[in-house]
Amino acid sequence: MIIYYLLMRLRDENKTEAIFNATIQLVNEIGFSEISISKIAKKANVSAATIYIYFENKEDMLKECYLKSKRLMSDSVIKGVDNTGSTRQQFENYTRNFVEFIMKNSDYFLFIEQVSNSPLLQNWCLDESSNLFTPVFDMFENGKKQLLIKQEDANLLIMYSMLPISQLAKNHIKGQFTLDESTLNKAIQMSWDAIKA
The missing domain is CATH 1.10.10.60 (Homeodomain-like)
Structure with a gap:
């Protein structure tokens, strides 16, 4: 039995x-x-x-959905990026992968945003998800050591450079903006210019 x-x-x-x-x-x-x-x-x-x-319960289910979504995003962002390449090239590759993730997985991305913006849930899984983007943080830290990137906290640099691009991708999904290759190239350059030393 x-x-x-x-x-x-x-x-x-x-x-x-x-x-x-x-x-x-x-x-x-x-x-x-x-x-x-x-x-x-x-x-x-x-x-x-x-x-x-x-x-176990609704909270456990939501937490697992969040972790799964973050893992998928992390895997997509770091996929194929050569961490021995130049800081500028790594930045561009991570950014392109991030935009591609948003475009192909908008439901997951919007869910992650919902969790991130929720006052009830924003402290979820910080220990479990904090190391998912280690290669990205390492790229920013190495760029700072090489004096290529502003000497600011990596979290601030990531938010300052990636949030505007994620907004462009979201507006593209909503049909409010066209994010073609030329525009993406300009956006990546503007993001790099915003954080470079």
Whole structure:
């Protein structure tokens, strides 16, 4: 009987993915305050009881969705970047990868933003997600050591250089702006100019 029970409790990856996708879509559509396990279950086409097999509670589920989204973003941003290249080239490659992530995974990106902007949830997973972007932070620190980048906190430099570009990408997704290759090149140059020493 115990073996049967354990087998029944094994995760079905398709259900897990459906729950993640439903959660992300609903948070983006209706926000945190309106989200509930029953709404997520309905959108994911699973029972509410099924969600509790996979997650302790709603907060645990939201936290796991956030971590999954951050991991996906991190993997996308650092993918293929040669950390032995010049600081300027690394910056451009990270920035291009970041824009590509936003364009291809706008639901994940908007979900991450929702979590980041929520006063209830903004301290989530700082320990678990802080090392995901280590190569990016290392690039900024190395650039500072080489006197190529302003001698400011890496977090400030990242926000100052990346937030404007993420806004351009979001406006492109909404159809309010055209972010073509030429415009992206100009935006990357402007971001670099803003942080270079």
